[in-house]
Amino acid sequence: MDRLDLRRSLVTLGIVGLTMLVDSLACNVPAFRYALERWPADLYQVVVYYQATPPRDALHSLRRNAGEGLTNYALKTVDVSKPEGRALAEGRKIESYPWVEVFYPVDFEFRGPVWSGPLNTNQVSKIVASPARSRMAQSLLRGEVAVWVLLKSGHEQKDRRARETLKNQLERASATLKIPEIGTDLNGNPVEVTDFKTYPVHFAFVEIARSDPDEQLLVSTLIKSESDLEQYDEPMAFPVFGRGRALYALVGDGIQENTILEACQSLINWCSCEIKAQNPGTDLIISADWSRPYGGKMVQDPDVPLTGLSGFSQDPEATKAPLASSKPAPIQPGAVCQVAPATSNASARPVSSVQPQPTGAGEGRLVRNILYLAGAAGLVLVTLSVVVTMKRKG
Secondary structure (H helix, E strand, O other), X not given: OOHHHHHHHHXXXXXXXXXXXXXXXXXXXXXXXXXXXXXXXXXXXXXXXXXXXXXXXXXXXXXXXXXXXXXXXXXXXEEOOOHHHHHHHHHOOOOOOOEEEEEOOOOOOOOOEEEEEEOOHHHHHHHHOOHHHHHHHHHHHXXXXXXXXXXXXOOHHHHHHHHHHHHHHHHHHHHHOOOOOEEEOOOOOEEEEOOOOOOOOOEEEEEEOOOOHHHHHHHHHHHOOOOOHHHOOOOEEEEEEOOOEEOOXXXXXXXXXXXXXXXXXXXXXXXXXXXXHHOOOEEOOOEOOOOOOOOOOOOOOOOOOOOOOOOOOOOHHHHOOOOOOOOOOOOOOOOOOOOEOOOOOOOOEEEOOOOOOOOOHHHXXXXXXXXXXXXXXXXXXXXXXXXXXXXXXX
């Protein structure tokens, strides 16, 4: 079995695992909507190197976008005329100035720059936004469940097959999938959920070429989001949801009916794990005001601290704060995304997306958390067994 077949099998397992997680600890809010309202995008780090004289126009633009909080990056400047700055630049093998490097959020496993190059006002505009990323933000704010991004391979026949398959299945998903109307309360009783009964389910589509000069940051971010993607000369499809969070990639022949539909379904199921770091995906750099989504505020339960939120060292002029990494806030008691997956039951009673906290609910949550952890451990063991078996057969 070759590497692409192995990857396709593991992605299928991942979709099944994601669906299991969604079904295990859910609430009365669809996963995509909870992410849109409650998961601020992780901060990238933009590092500017200059020699004695700062590039004022470029830095002004970068600081303005970072300071307004509409673009998810933090800015840091390095003066290479100073000994510590020179040592840093030499270690990075940077020889011309001004220069800029863009890094993933601090907790991301890839440690090198996502993108780097000479700094000028034109490059600044491409870091802050691009046509494809702007379309994604507009679609997500309009209420689309997700935007599927097709990253073309450059092989016309492969790209055409991937495009036709993806567009056909997204049309099918938009026409047939519905947000569940039945959930369960904290005690396991079925409840009818009315908040999203008329919410339109639709999936948008964007395609980009790897050679597009305006999309080089996006292309690099997507390809480096998983350790093996750079090895494939194949079309890739990424579902992007929430505030620009890209899930796993479907690659080559893995762009098929069942994987597309299962991924779409998992995004409209009730959310399961409200702690962002426990959910798969990679945030993209996107400039948008996420405070005014379609339908207004639909998630009414208390805010939940996000342990995956990254706090990068900030440029003091951009944030008026000292260089320091932020620490995750402590988890608030009772701040949970509650209620489980949709089931059919005629005795269900209508409820809002907010359920009161009953006395003694903590014990029930503890049992469910134990079962959840046991199920997750079992899934990991199954996945490892499949990997070992496939490698032996290969």
